[in-house]
Amino acid sequence: MSTARAVLSVSELTRRLQETLEERFPAVWVEGEISNFRLYGSGHAYFTLKDAESQIRAVLFRNRGRRIRFEPADGLHVMAFGSIEVYPQRGEYQLVIELLEPKGLGALQLAFEQLKARLQAEGLFDQARKRELPRMAPPRRSPRASVTSTRSAAST
Numbered sequence: 714m715s716t717a718r719a720v721l722s723v724s725e726l727t728r729r730l731q732e733t734l735e736e737r738f739p740a741v742w743v744e745g746e747i748s749n750f751r752l753y754g755s756g757h758a759y760f761t762l763k764d765a766e767s768q769i770r771a772v773l774f775r776n777r778g779r780r781i782r783f784e785p786a787d788g789l790h791v792m793a794f795g796s797i798e799v800y801p802q803r804g805e806y807q808l809v810i811e812l813l814e815p816k817g818l819g820a821l822q823l824a825f826e827q828l829k830a831r832l833q834a835e836g837l838f839d840q841a842r843k844r845e846l847p848r849m850a851p852p853r854r855s856p857r858a859s860v861t862s863t864r865s866a867a868s869t
Contacts, residue, residue: 723804731799734806738797743769743808744816747789758785762793762808770807771795781813783824790816 721729745762752758756775761768771793773785785791794812799805832838 724801727799727801727804730806731801734797734799740794740796741808742792742794744792745769745790747785747791748787750785750787760785760787762791770805771810772807773810773813777811783815784827785813792816 743762745764745768748761748763748768750758750760756778758773758778760771760773762771763769773781792814793808793810795808795810797806798809800807836842
């Protein structure tokens with residue numbers, strides 16, 4: 714009895730895994746915490762999404778990142794929507810993100826809180842920086858009118 718081994722090359726195995734993963738997960742929501750967040754000069758952001766038991770690499774390309782109203786950062790709990798893609802050169806898979814939402818706070822509230830924290834860190838809310846508002850001249854109380862035509866309702 715002879716049994717032939719089915720031997721695949723690394724490239725063939727990776728190609729088959731790529732087909733399976735990309736067909737099976739063309740669109741998926743994933744919840745996790747951001748870690749190792751890196752924003753590059755190209756505008757692309759690379760990071761890891763993790764939970765208590767696992768992690769997955771993720772990428773947010775510049776054209777998608779422009780739509781996000783908050784600043785992703787390490788430790789932020791998010792929900793990400795995207796597709797699974799295999800990077801054959803390394804034999805790794807990653808989540809290519811289309812949408813990213815904060816879990817908990819809304820995106821606008823989170824953006825506001827982040828802006829407030831940044832301005833606070835710059836010292837822009839310090840009491841020493843505050844100045845008194847200038848006094849405004851009281852409004853004039855004399856009636857004024859403009860006549861624009863001799864046949865207008867104001868001239869009769």
